[in-house]
Amino acid sequence: MCRLEGRRPVPELVHLQGKCVLVTGSTTGIGEATLRLCVAAGARVMMHGRDARRASRLARELGRRVRISLGNLAEPAACDRLIRATIRAFGRLDGLVNNAAVTTRSDLETTDAPTFDRIIAINLRAPLLLIRAALPHFRRQGNGVVVNIGSVNALCGENQLLAYSVAKGGLMTLTRNLADAHVKENIRFNQQSCGMQVSPDGSPSKTVRTRKRGSTNWLNPPGSCDGK
Ligand SMILES: NC(=O)c1ccc[n+]([C@@H]2O[C@H](COP(=O)([O-])OP(=O)(O)OC[C@H]3O[C@@H](n4cnc5c(N)ncnc54)[C@H](OP(=O)(O)O)[C@@H]3O)[C@@H](O)[C@H]2O)c1
Numbered sequence: 001m002c003r004l005e006g007r008r009p010v011p012e013l014v015h016l017q018g019k020c021v022l023v024t025g026s027t028t029g030i031g032e033a034t035l036r037l038c039v040a041a042g043a044r045v046m047m048h049g050r051d052a053r054r055a056s057r058l059a060r061e062l063g064r065r066v067r068i069s070l071g072n073l074a075e076p077a078a079c080d081r082l083i084r085a086t087i088r089a090f091g092r093l094d095g096l097v098n099n100a101a102v103t104t105r106s107d108l109e110t111t112d113a114p115t116f117d118r119i120i121a122i123n124l125r126a127p128l129l130l131i132r133a134a135l136p137h138f139r140r141q142g143n144g145v146v147v148n149i150g151s152v153n154a155l156c157g158e159n160q161l162l163a164y165s166v167a168k169g170g171l172m173t174l175t176r177n178l179a180d181a182h183v184k185e186n187i188r189f190n191q192q193s194c195g196m197q198v199s200p201d202g203s204p205s206k207t208v209r210t211r212k213r214g215s216t217n218w219l220n221p222p223g224s225c226d227g228k
Contacts, residue, residue: 025100
């Protein structure tokens with residue numbers, strides 16, 4: 001397990017010193033924890049999300065190695081913009097962490113076409129489009145690393161997480177396909193398939209606490225793909 005020690009590089013992550021990394025959905029949760037670890041290891045990091053206020057607060061705390069680019073990944077053009085903004089800010093891109101996702105509740109009855117399309121757009125299409133936009137830069141550099149944040153739900157999925165689980169299953173296939181397709185170009189693809197996570201401060205998140213009481217309100221309700 002990696003240790004977070006302020007902004008000093010930690011031995012386990014020393015290979016991130018001076019690297020430039022984009023972490024999508026890094027204004028909160030697992031993305032924020034990833035962002036903090038990368039900064040602590042000496043990387044320059046592009047923070048991404050939609051919540052401008054939270055992003056600014058975090059960037060102020062973490063200092064000048066963190067830059068911000070906001071955008072709604074449901075829109076294909078936002079993916080290109082995000083990669084362009086990262087290259088503009090740092091001049092290169094060593095690592096892409098596809099973390100942003102919505103955890104929207106849906107079963108067969110509530111998964112209508114707009115719900116399905118929106119979850120797939122954010123959780124599966126956006127990672128593909130981001131990787132696609134990053135590929136020319138990885139090729140120019142002669143290397144690149146992609147980490148997709150998946151879920152154990154990819155393997156079957158909870159009853160009330162139908163579309164989410166299908167998207168994570170697709171992400172797993174995407175990771176494996178691209179890892180095979182680009183291995184000779186020194187571009188690596190890996191996936192971290194998470195189970196239930198607690199929040200970065202180590203305390204059980206609202207999500208986990210609510211779930212333990214048997215409620216399903218810990219997920220975004222049907223029809224609300226953004227959790228807003
Ligand atoms: N937490 C868990 O227990 C768990 C378990 C398994 C897998 N995972 C996976 O781990 C990843 C992170 O989960 P989390 O629980 O840390 O999520 P989270 O706290 O809900 O954070 C999601 C992040 O994604 C961003 N985001 C959501 N929709 C977006 C959109 N349409 N466009 C741009 N950004 C968007 C959010 O940005 P804003 O808030 O700024 O809009 C936020 O920064 C996800 O891929 C999730 O599927 C999580």
